[in-house]
Amino acid sequence: MCDNHNDNFQPHSPEINQLKKGWDRRNFLTKTSMGFGAIALGSLLGKTLFGKQIDQLSAGQAPENLEAEILRALPHFAPKAKRVVYLFMSGGPSQFETFDYKPKLVDMFGKPLPDSVRQGQRLTSMSSNQSILPIVPSIYKFNQHGQSQTWMSELLPHTAEVVDDLCIIKSINSEAINHDPAITFFQTGNQLPGRPSIGSWISYGLGTDNENLPSFIVLVSKNAVKDQPLYARLWGNGFLPSEHQGVQFRAGKDPVLFLDNPEGYDGADRKEMLDYLSQLNKMQNEANADPEVEARIAQYEMAYRMQTSVPEVMDISDEPEEVFEMYGPDSKDPGTYAANCILARKLLEKDVKFVQLYHQGWDHHGGLPAGMAQQCKATDQATAALIKDLKRRGLLEDTLVIWGGEFGRTVYSQGKLLPDNYGRDHHPRCFTMWMAGAGVKPGISYGETDDFSYNIIKDPVHVHDFQATLMHLMGIDHERFTYKYQGRRFRLTDVHGKVVRDILS
Numbered sequence: 433m434c435d436n437h438n439d440n441f442q443p444h445s446p447e448i449n450q451l452k453k454g455w456d457r458r459n460f461l462t463k464t465s466m467g468f469g470a471i472a473l474g475s476l477l478g479k480t481l482f483g484k485q486i487d488q489l490s491a492g493q494a495p496e497n498l499e500a501e502i503l504r505a506l507p508h509f510a511p512k513a514k515r516v517v518y519l520f521m522s523g524g525p526s527q528f529e530t531f532d533y534k535p536k537l538v539d540m541f542g543k544p545l546p547d548s549v550r551q552g553q554r555l556t557s558m559s560s561n562q563s564i565l566p567i568v569p570s571i572y573k574f575n576q577h578g579q580s581q582t583w584m585s586e587l588l589p590h591t592a593e594v595v596d597d598l599c600i601i602k603s604i605n606s607e608a609i610n611h612d613p614a615i616t617f618f619q620t621g622n623q624l625p626g627r628p629s630i631g632s633w634i635s636y637g638l639g640t641d642n643e644n645l646p647s648f649i650v651l652v653s654k655n656a657v658k659d660q661p662l663y664a665r666l667w668g669n670g671f672l673p674s675e676h677q678g679v680q681f682r683a684g685k686d687p688v689l690f691l692d693n694p695e696g697y698d699g700a701d702r703k704e705m706l707d708y709l710s711q712l713n714k715m716q717n718e719a720n721a722d723p724e725v726e727a728r729i730a731q732y733e734m735a736y737r738m739q740t741s742v743p744e745v746m747d748i749s750d751e752p753e754e755v756f757e758m759y760g761p762d763s764k765d766p767g768t769y770a771a772n773c774i775l776a777r778k779l780l781e782k783d784v785k786f787v788q789l790y791h792q793g794w795d796h797h798g799g800l801p802a803g804m805a806q807q808c809k810a811t812d813q814a815t816a817a818l819i820k821d822l823k824r825r826g827l828l829e830d831t832l833v834i835w836g837g838e839f840g841r842t843v844y845s846q847g848k849l850l851p852d853n854y855g856r857d858h859h860p861r862c863f864t865m866w867m868a869g870a871g872v873k874p875g876i877s878y879g880e881t882d883d884f885s886y887n888i889i890k891d892p893v894h895v896h897d898f899q900a901t902l903m904h905l906m907g908i909d910h911e912r913f914t915y916k917y918q919g920r921r922f923r924l925t926d927v928h929g930k931v932v933r934d935i936l937s
Contacts, residue, residue: 502914506637507907512871512936513832514641516634516902517776517787519815521807522615523660523794526841526856527864527885528570529804532602533583536883537569537843541851545844549886556609558797558846559857565844567884568854571801580875587808590816596875597819597828598866599935603879603888606839606860606895611660611795614838614860617895619666621924628670628915630899631786633924634906635676636669637913641783644741646679648786649779654683654767655810657793657803667788671917678788681775683767687746745782748774758820760813770814777821780831794837797846798855819868828869832905836865843884862888865898871905873937896929904931 528534545565559565573586578596591598608614613623620627628636631648640647650667667678681687748766751774756763763770769791776787791811796803815835822828840863841856862881868874880890900910903924910929914921 499916502912503637506913508909508912509907511905511907512830513869513905514830515780515783515785515787516631516832516834516906517780517818518630518789518834519811519818519836520615520618520788520790521794521811521835521837522662522790522792523611523796524614524837524839524841524858524863525794525807526570526796526800526804527602527862527881528841528843528856529572529587529800530585530808531583531600531864531866532881532885533574533585534569534843534883534885535574537567540567541569542566542849545884545886549882549884551887553861554609556858559842559844562846565842566849567843568845568849568856571852572804578875580877582875582877585808587804588812590813594816594819594868597823597868599868599872599874600864600866600877601879601893601898601932601935602862602864602877602881603890603892604836604840604863604865604895604898605888605892608839609858609860611838611858614858615660615666618838620670621896621899621926625663625665626670627922628672628676628924629667629678630902630924631667631678631788632669632672632676633903633913634786634908636672636915637908638785638906640785645745645779645782645784647784648676648678649784649788650678650680651772651775651787651789652680652682653769653772653789653791653810655762655765655769656791657806659793659795662790662792666790671922672915678786681742681746683771688742741782745778746775748778755821759817762810763814769811770817773814773818777818777825777827780822780827781825796841796855797857799853800841800855801852822869830870832870832872832902833868834865834902835867837863839863840885843886859886861886862892867935871936873935876935878932878935891934893932894928896925897932899925900929901932901935905936 528537543566545567550565570585574583575586575592576582577584577592580596582595582598582600584592584595606614606617608617608623616625617623619629621630629648631650635647638647648667652662664680667680669675669677679688746766748763748771755774759770759774761770762768763774765771769789772789776789779787791807793803793807793810819828819833822831822833839858839860842859844857845854846857847855862885878891879888879893881887882889903910903913910923910925910931914923916922
């Protein structure tokens with residue numbers, strides 16, 4: 433294409449005008465039969481059904497739109513957090529080798545899990561055929577750290593340095609016992625796919641503070657064991673407008689797919705194409721009133737703005753050497769967990785509303801001691817560095833940081849048990865996550881489990897409670913924030929969830 437095409441662009445070219453004329457004729461003929469009938473029906477039924485809207489239209493007012501009213505009410509109160517970074521440890525990290533210290537297990541190696549503890553609870557198919565469920569204590573040492581004197585595993589020496597900034601929740605629980613429904617439940621509030629993700633709800637409700645970047649961005653570690661798959665629907669928009677789906681940023685030449693111009697196609701050409709496309713989309717929207725058309729228009733416009741903003745924010749080469757030293761040796765390699773943590777900090781500085789990092793490889797049914805050591809080595813330093821970095825830049829006070837997986841692990845070993853080699857099965861009944869930053873009490877542990885970390889004995893926090901608390905910190909009442917789809921009003925927390933106020937500062 434020639435470079436001067438954009439100079440010849442006409443907002444209402446003859447081709448567009450002719451198309452619009454034909455479109456208008458068709459719309460008039462197809463719509464008036466139903467339109468006149470609806471008005472007649474409204475006059476027969478009176479003001480109880482259509483009358484209110486007819487009065488509004490005659491007075492030049494738009495009909496009431498409950499969805500618009502819901503959005504106008506947001507935020508419901510002053511938010512403590514302006515942005516979120518969610519470090520999702522996909523696969524289910526073991527609480528026994530990280531945060532939930534159980535010293536009484538040391539003398540119970542190999543003994544069967546008592547029936548009084550299990551209480552007939554569901555097992556996965558991977559361990560339900562075992563004749564006994566042998567107890568296995570962690571082989572790693574625990575020590576107390578910080579002014580809070582919090583017990584932490586030796587596998588997390590860097591996280592131990594920021595323990596006084598953390599709110600460690602040991603009583604998270606879920607009903608989902610397998611990976612796909614469990615991670616889907618955490619991300620969307622339902623075990624079945626199709627609902628909007630947390631980041632999409634936040635994007636839809638609160639919008640963006642940076643028009644040149646998506647409000648919801650996803651980063652996936654390239655240096656992680658791909659033991660369990662990740663699906664794009666985990667950061668999908670579900671039934672919300674598609675402009676609110678998470679946008680995955682990748683390491684390499686094309687961080688966002690299909691963003692760069694094709695070969696021989698420059699910025700002026702792209703602008704001309706988008707101008708014509710926008711007109712066609714607006715005609716389509718006028719004809720069908722499909723909100724998805726408006727979402728497409730917004731996505732095309734965002735993609736055009738991102739062509740200049742994404743390369744700048746993705747480039748971490750100009751970071752000072754001391755930043756790379758703080759985040760660890762992997763941080764200079766784009767796409768690693770450590771490099772993604774630096775990138776997350778840069779995105780938060782640009783006021784991206786919701787940043788989600790996924791790091792796979794925590795599903796240790798066997799070889800857990802070595803597997804946990806590998807996973808902690810890949811993530812511990814960078815995780816702690818992110819907390820430190822946000823804090824020294826004054827961002828931690830209004831940024832919510834979250835760490836955790838989709839469930840925990842069992843106290844018993846799955847399969848063959850050796851003193852230094854064992855595995856743990858899935859355990860959703862109680863496991864550990866932590867939160868830090870905006871609006872969360874620092875340096876505390878919340879909730880307690882029994883001596884086997886099998887049951888909760890104090891302050892349970894359900895997944896829906898966690899979701900409700902996250903939204904509360906963003907200034908959203910989770911019960912009032914709904915979206916109508918197929919005749920029903922949905923919300924992230926379904927019909928459940930309560931804010932865990934005891935952990936709020």
